[in-house]
Amino acid sequence: MGTGMLHTHKLSVMLFLVLYLFKLIFLLTNNAKAMAAMQKKGWRIFDMCISTLFLATGIYLLITAPEVKVLQWVKIAMVFISIPIAIIGFRKGNKPLATLSVLLIFGAYGMAEAAKKRSIQPVTVASGATPMETAKAMFEKNCIQCHGADGAMALAGAANLQTSKLSDAEITDILRKGKNRMPKFAGWNDEQLNLIVSYTKSLRK
Numbered sequence: 001m002g003t004g005m006l007h008t009h010k011l012s013v014m015l016f017l018v019l020y021l022f023k024l025i026f027l028l029t030n031n032a033k034a035m036a037a038m039q040k041k042g043w044r045i046f047d048m049c050i051s052t053l054f055l056a057t058g059i060y061l062l063i064t065a066p067e068v069k070v071l072q073w074v075k076i077a078m079v080f081i082s083i084p085i086a087i088i089g090f091r092k093g094n095k096p097l098a099t100l101s102v103l104l105i106f107g108a109y110g111m112a113e114a115a116k117k118r119s120i121q122p123v124t125v126a127s128g129a130t131p132m133e134t135a136k137a138m139f140e141k142n143c144i145q146c147h148g149a150d151g152a153m154a155l156a157g158a159a160n161l162q163t164s165k166l167s168d169a170e171i172t173d174i175l176r177k178g179k180n181r182m183p184k185f186a187g188w189n190d191e192q193l194n195l196i197v198s199y200t201k202s203l204r205k
């Protein structure tokens with residue numbers, strides 16, 4: 001469910017960005033013919049559908065998110081500010097306002113991309129800590145909000161780590177690149193990745 005929502009959200013955002021970019025280009029180049037065509041019922045319904053889909057899936061993802069980061073709040077604020085500006089800008093043919101609304105939407109998209117480059121929460125452990133103790137601390141700081149301390153929580157569509165059958169290489173790959181709503185942990189070196197992989201596997205039942 002969460003995965004389908006994420007893909008639908010991304011797709012509707014893309015369509016929305018393309019549609020509004022074209023609308024803006026037509027407005028700025030005084031292309032009256034294209035602008036009139038965009039006012040036809042078919043395009044208006046398409047516009048309404050993707051806007052609704054984009055907002056509805058966005059709200060769903062927001063309420064089911066394990067945590068919302070500052071950059072994501074900025075993104076959400078930009079989207080909501082852009083809506084009335086876009087309505088006024090495009091209805092009245094006001095070029096500065098229409099441009100501002102499209103810039104805000106593209107800015108919001110940039111924020112979303114930036115928020116994805118999630119920074120890893122560092123851990124401090126006692127000097128005598130064993131590798132497994134260090135790994136546990138890393139897991140508690142970075143993973144339990146979705147997977148739970150025992151790996152079985154499965155928030156935001158997270159996989160159950162107790163029943164996971166992935167190989168070390170597959171886990172490392174997911175950690176490096178992220179997968180759907182799982183963020184990537186690209187900042188860890190091989191040694192740190194190996195540690196967290198062993199810890200993750202130690203949760204298996």
Ligand code: HEC
Nearest residue numbers: 142143146156157158159164165166171179180181182200
């Ligand atoms: C924001 C929530 C979130 C955080 C934080 C998170 N994960 Fe995940 N994780 C997920 C989701 C969602 C999936 C399922 C991805 C998919 O297959 O679509 C997943 C999948 C996985 C899988 C694959 C399991 C399988 O069998 O498919 C592993 C392994 C994993 N996570 C380990 C970790 C580790 C280790 C950390 C911390 C370093 C972590 N995750 C942090 C959400 C999260």
